[in-house]
Amino acid sequence: MAAVPQSMPGTAPPGEPPDPRLDWIETRVCSSLEVKTEKFRVLLKTEEPRLMLDDFLDQVDSPRIFIFEDKQNDLQASRVPPSKIKKKVVYFVKLSSVVITKDNIAQELTYGEISENPLEQLSTLSQEVFLPLLCSSKNQVGWPEVIVKDVMDTMHKFIASVYVTIGQIKGKTLLPLPPSELDGEVDRTPRDKEKIHVLESAIVTWTRQIKNVLKTDPETILKEGSNPGPLAELEFWQEKAANLNSIYEQLSGERVRKELSYMPIHAQKEGER
Numbered sequence: 001m002a003a004v005p006q007s008m009p010g011t012a013p014p015g016e017p018p019d020p021r022l023d024w025i026e027t028r029v030c031s032s033l034e035v036k037t038e039k040f041r042v043l044l045k046t047e048e049p050r051l052m053l054d055d056f057l058d059q060v061d062s063p064r065i066f067i068f069e070d071k072q073n074d075l076q077a078s079r080v081p082p083s084k085i086k087k088k089v090v091y092f093v094k095l096s097s098v099v100i101t102k103d104n105i106a107q108e109l110t111y112g113e114i115s116e117n118p119l120e121q122l123s124t125l126s127q128e129v130f131l132p133l134l135c136s137s138k139n140q141v142g143w144p145e146v147i148v149k150d151v152m153d154t155m156h157k158f159i160a161s162v163y164v165t166i167g168q169i170k171g172k173t174l175l176p177l178p179p180s181e182l183d184g185e186v187d188r189t190p191r192d193k194e195k196i197h198v199l200e201s202a203i204v205t206w207t208r209q210i211k212n213v214l215k216t217d218p219e220t221i222l223k224e225g226s227n228p229g230p231l232a233e234l235e236f237w238q239e240k241a242a243n244l245n246s247i248y249e250q251l252s253g254e255r256v257r258k259e260l261s262y263m264p265i266h267a268q269k270e271g272e273r
Helices: 020-033 037-044 047-058 118-135 145-170 189-215 219-223 232-251 254-272
Strands: 064-069 075-078 088-094 109-115
Touching: 020 037, 020 047, 020 064, 020 088, 037 047, 037 075, 047 064, 047 075, 109 118, 118 145, 145 189, 189 232
Parallel strands: none
Antiparallel strands: 064 075, 064 088, 088 109
């Protein structure tokens, strides 16, 4: 890519950030990607990414930008995330359609990281950040009970769906567990009912997943029209056996056994009421 002409408006003297906005972005990029400031300033001297950054800051219709290292360990900027992430990507997103200035940049821009395993990152964020925030009674003030239930049901389904998808990508069946935030809640009646509802939903999902694994057979390979060789069926049965063994290990785990043991306790408490 061509270097930025020395006469280009907004270009700073060599070695200095062009303006406070790019200085703000530079600090966060270098911290997240663990690169030196010199590498970011090389990016600013390259025409295409520099114009992209200027456009992001100065144009109201440029909502986001991604900064990452390429195969040569050079920093690159893009309006869309890279198809393959080397380590991680830093993204900056506008909270509203505005021109970014040195005075509003901290309020109008949000930023974060995308790891090389974005689904696993999303799963962790959903379970450890978003769900606890939604579960907090302080954040539910003024919400009707039906809205609280609907939001929590949707969030639980989303977390389960992401976890199942991670397993599909890895070629294995992962059974989504109820969130750990519900552990140990056996004395408060509303929370008790919420936990049993989430657990029942998880069991329904497990049942469907296990049935799907059991239904697979070697003829599936033939139906795909890939002209499998003589070892294809052996490989199929090896993979199916490994998948079933993985499911068994998950169902035998301490967390699952603890959750399932809660079911008869709940039924007994209901009978005593």
